[in-house]
Amino acid sequence: MNKRTVIIVGIVATLLGLVLGANFYFMYYLNIEESQLASVRALENMIRHKMRHLKPAYLNRNPRFFMFRNKLLKNYKFATYENASVLWDIANWWPHENEIYPLYDSSMGQLLETLRREPITRVNNLAKGTQLKLLMRLSHKQKVIFKPQWYPRDEVIEGAVYSGKDRHAAEVYAFYLGAVLDLRWTPIVVGRVVNLKREIYANGDEELQNTIKIETDEDGNEKYCLYGKCHYCNEEETVCGDRRHNIEGVMIYIVPGTLAKRRSPWQRTYKDERRAVWEDDMSYCKSLKNKMETMRLLDLIDVAIFDYLLQNGDRHHYETREERVVLIDNGKSFGNPNKDHLDILAPLYQCCLLRKSTWDRLQVFSGGVLTEIIDRLSKSDALYPLITDKHKRGVERRLLVIYAVVEYCMDKEGDKMLKTL
Ligand SMILES: Nc1ncnc2c1ncn2[C@@H]1O[C@H](COP(=O)(O)OP(=O)(O)OP(=O)(O)O)[C@@H](O)[C@H]1O
Ligand SMILES: [Mn+2]
Incomplete structure (x- = not known):
């Protein structure tokens, strides 16, 4: 091979190398993406x-299971109580690190009943977070968070996993799921039917009252609708009382x-x-x-x-x-x-x-x-x-x-x- 041929071969080889190199480089990135996709899919297949x-x-x-069942049923059975103030005190002493309530405690059933029965004495909007919620005061100044019903239980929310508004009953379900799986890290929650006129509006401060629309139809029947105060709250999206002004919601115990x-x-x-x-x-x-x-x-x-x-x-x-x-x-x-x-x-x-x-x-x-x-x-x-x-x-x-x-x-x-x- 003469000198010229060597140079030409050298140049061709270099060019080839560059092209191939770039190609490999490109392939390398393509493969990362492909292998990532493949690994998600492989995992899904493996699980299937x-x-x-x-x-x-x-x-x-x-x-x-039977051993756990009887203990759980006994512990979470709603029970009558005499003194709400004592129960609030007990519950407010319960939390330790992230455990909000004890494994078994004879006061739990009574506390659930207390959350369900104690009169609502004061109500404010709670503008924390993006969803509509109220801050309620029950007897002895105990505060709880109230989240209202937006959907019937069988409504299917389409779209992304985080779509839609809160599902109130899910908060109660989460409480029981935590209790059963011994992840007692959830607030204590009960469902409650509340009167939007007599319990919420009547005990609300002016700011809350201003976020409740009252309409009267030609027969003189009033309709109360709440839109509240929060990031996503607006006058067009309201929670309305039924004929008796009742709404469904959940009382969420505030974790001290x-x-x-x-x-x-x-x-x-x-x-x-x-x-x-x-x-x-x-x-x-x-x-x-x-x-x-x-x-x-x-x-x-x-x-x-x-x-x-x-x-x-x-x-x-x-x-x-x-x-x-x-x-x-x-x-x-x-x-x-x-x-x-x-x-x-x-x-x-x-x-x-x-x-x-x-x-x-x-x-x-x-x-x-x-x-x-x-x-x-x-x-x-x-x-x-x-x-x-x-x-x-x-x-x-x-x-x-x-x-x-x-x-x-x-x-x-x-x-x-x-x-x-
Ligand atoms: N049970 C509770 N005990 C103590 N603090 C609470 C409780 N529930 C809510 N909070 C406080 O209020 C904040 C808002 O509550 P939450 O996260 O339920 O609202 P949200 O509107 O769903 O918020 P986001 O839109 O961010 O999901 C919480 O970040 C927490 O600091
Ligand atoms: Mn939320």
């Missing part, structure tokens, strides 16, 4: 496969102590056209494991399981009490019974970590008894039945998905995924 091969123990009743609000690492973008990093990156948890205390991570994984069962896909922030996570704001649950948003479980399948106590507890309520026990516990609530049968089937279906995801993680990590922190 696990679902088809679930052990009978996950599908049948666990004999251990200081709450700190934090951004969820699994926050959604709330934009259709933009996806969050965690939605595509199945190794998202790796970096979190280094950044976050294991205790916090385990709390958030418990939250994911809780939220997945309820289909609450709106936990953009979470709140902590004494550095532990509390389950405040569960109103966006039970939007669409026909749809399961698997990505609510991302903390579980991305981290493959789980508190052993949570895992033990989840297995106690297999075979259809989870929704059955919540149904029985909530029988004397004013909003019973809290959810439709379709939603109940959804909860049971999702419990099986959780079992399948844990099985998938067990294959990957073994028993070491279970932590006792």
